[in-house]
Structure formats: structure tokens, C-alpha cells
Amino acid sequence: MLEQMKVPHPIPYQGSKRKLTPAILACFPPGSPRLIEPFAGSAAVTLAAAAREKASRFVIADLNAPLMDLWRAMIEDPDRITDQYRKLWHGQADREREFYDEVRDQFNKARQPEHLLFLLLRCVKAAVRYNANGEFNQSPDNRRRGMNPETLRHEIVGASRLLKGKTQVAAGDYREVLEDARPEDIVYMDPPYQGVCGDKDGRYIKGLSFEDFTRELRLLNERRISYVLSYDGRANDKVYGKPMPGDLDLFRIELDAGRSTQATFLGKDVTTYESLYLSPAMAERTGKVDTSRLTRRAQQTTLFDDPPVIEWPRNPIYQKSS
Secondary structure, three states: OOOOOEOOOOOOOOOOOHHHHHHHHOOOOOOEEEEEEOOOOOOHHHHHHHHOOOEEEEEEEEOOHHHHHHHHHHHHOHHHHHHHHHHHHHHOOOOHHHHHHHHHHHHHHHOOHHHHHHHHHHEHHHOOOEOOOOOEOOOEOOOOOOOOHHHHHHHHHHHHHHHOOOEEEEEOOHHHHHOOOOOOOEEEEOOOOHHHHOOOOOOOOOOOOHHHHHHHHHHHHHOOOEEEEEEEEEEOOEEEOOOOOHHHOOEEEEEEEEEOHHHHHOOOOOEEEEEEEEOHHHHHHHOOOOOOOOOOEOOOOEOOOOOOOOOOOOOOOEEEOO
16 A cells, blocks of 8 residues: 655745645546646645646746746756755854855845745745845744755655646746636636735735736636636634625635634634635536535645545535625
């Protein structure tokens, strides 16, 4: 019997949907020709979809060009990028803070993938932040030195095995990426939303307009594109982000993402929920996911997990957007 193995996760990224991938993938029809992620970040959904053979080809894209250069390096030459990281990791010994600042300065000058990888694995809360000049300006987490190089090699090699030879990596505006989407594809989108980021998100240097984004969703609906969208959420009764307009005719699922780590640290008991929206084409294509199954609880995704249980539509957290 094959040993159970976790889906590889080479880079941490604030806002990653890694724990929610079982619920998200349960909304995908099997055997689609291509999955497109225009706000890829850590590409957690693509990696899980590749492991579960939910699609045969993939597009990961993001406006953050250095991040896409890093993904290209990890997929195409995993040994080289892990060797470069190992040298940086050992080079910080006994001068961690000073070394971090030096690597950050080097990255801001040359935008090398290995420098970004080191910064992602050392910065506070895995939160990518750029200033108005497009310079990485996040501080280091002084409690840790970054992922052990051997552990990281395992994660990067695993990701490369899943994606190499069948993944297009692109840097650019999400609208340009979506122009190539076809009705037989699946599009998964996890954009920054205003409830958390306001009109500007440091990960993207420029903001994401809610009006422009919903206009793009209408165009996708007209083209009969199957998409799944992570957008807005709440912590207990406090709501974050604008709900999707009712005229988009989306189907909404509210996913229980578990207790808030930050609130727990502060001694508070807060449960967070995230909304998942299905386009009309996706809902029709999947039969509104499955009329007998529903998942709410976030899980650790593994290659050999049973699919999460999803019930529809009797569960009260299911609703059509209004």
C-alpha cells in the first residue's frame, strides 16, 4: 500500500487556501483539460488539483512577476533553486537579521528567485509586502530561520513532479490571463478583497477594483466560463468584503475555515468563514456540486484522502447569491 503523502507546499503565503482545498476541489468536475489560476500566490489549489488529477494541464499566473519567476524556477529546475536556497540559509548563521536585510536589498535590485524564496520563508506571517516603489519591505520573523533546506527540497521536488511539463507560468493582469479561458476549462480565483486589503494590496502593488472585477465576472458568464471564486468572509458575525452582486447569478457556499489563529493568540474564541462562489456554468456543469454531499471544515490535503463530504442544498450555509 502506498504511504500517505501530503500535497507539497513549497512556499508559505498569507491567505493561502491550502486547508480549504478539499472543499474547493469538491466543486470541480473530474477530468477537466485545464485549470487556470490567475491569482496563483502559493498555487495551493493547483497543486492539490494536480495531485487528485482534477485537470491534465495548468496555468498559474499572478501580477507579482518575481513570484512567477520563482514558480518557474521551482518547476523547471528544482535542484538548482534548492541548492541556491541552501547556501543562503547557511549563510545567515549568527547574523540572521543583518543577513535578511542584505538579501532583501539584493532582491530589490536584481529580483532573483532564490532571494525571494529566502524572504518568503523568513518574513513575518509569510506576508508579501511591497512599498509604493515596488520594493519588498516586509520585516523578518526573528523567531525562526526559515525552512530547513532538506525539508524544502522535498516540497519543491514534489511540486515539480506534479507540474513539470504540463504547466504554463505567466506574469500579468488577471484579465489578460482570463482572455484565454475556454468553456471546457476550470478557473479558480482567489483575489484580494476590499474587506481585508482596502483599495490597495501590497502583494500586487496596485489595487484590485471591485467594479472592474465584477465586470470581468459578467464577461466570463457571457462566455460560459466555469469558475470558482473565493471572495469575502466573516469572523463570527463580523463580515469582511463586499458580497457578490446578485445579477451575477452565482451559487455561494460558506466554508468553515476554523478558529482564527490571531484571535486565539489574543485569548478570543473566533471562528472564521470564507465564501466560495460557483459561476452559473460551473454550477450547471457539476449539478450544483452534488445533491447529496457538503463539506464545511478545513482539512489537510493529502494525495490519498477520500474526497470531502458535501451536501447540497439542504445545509443552511448554501444559498444563491442575492
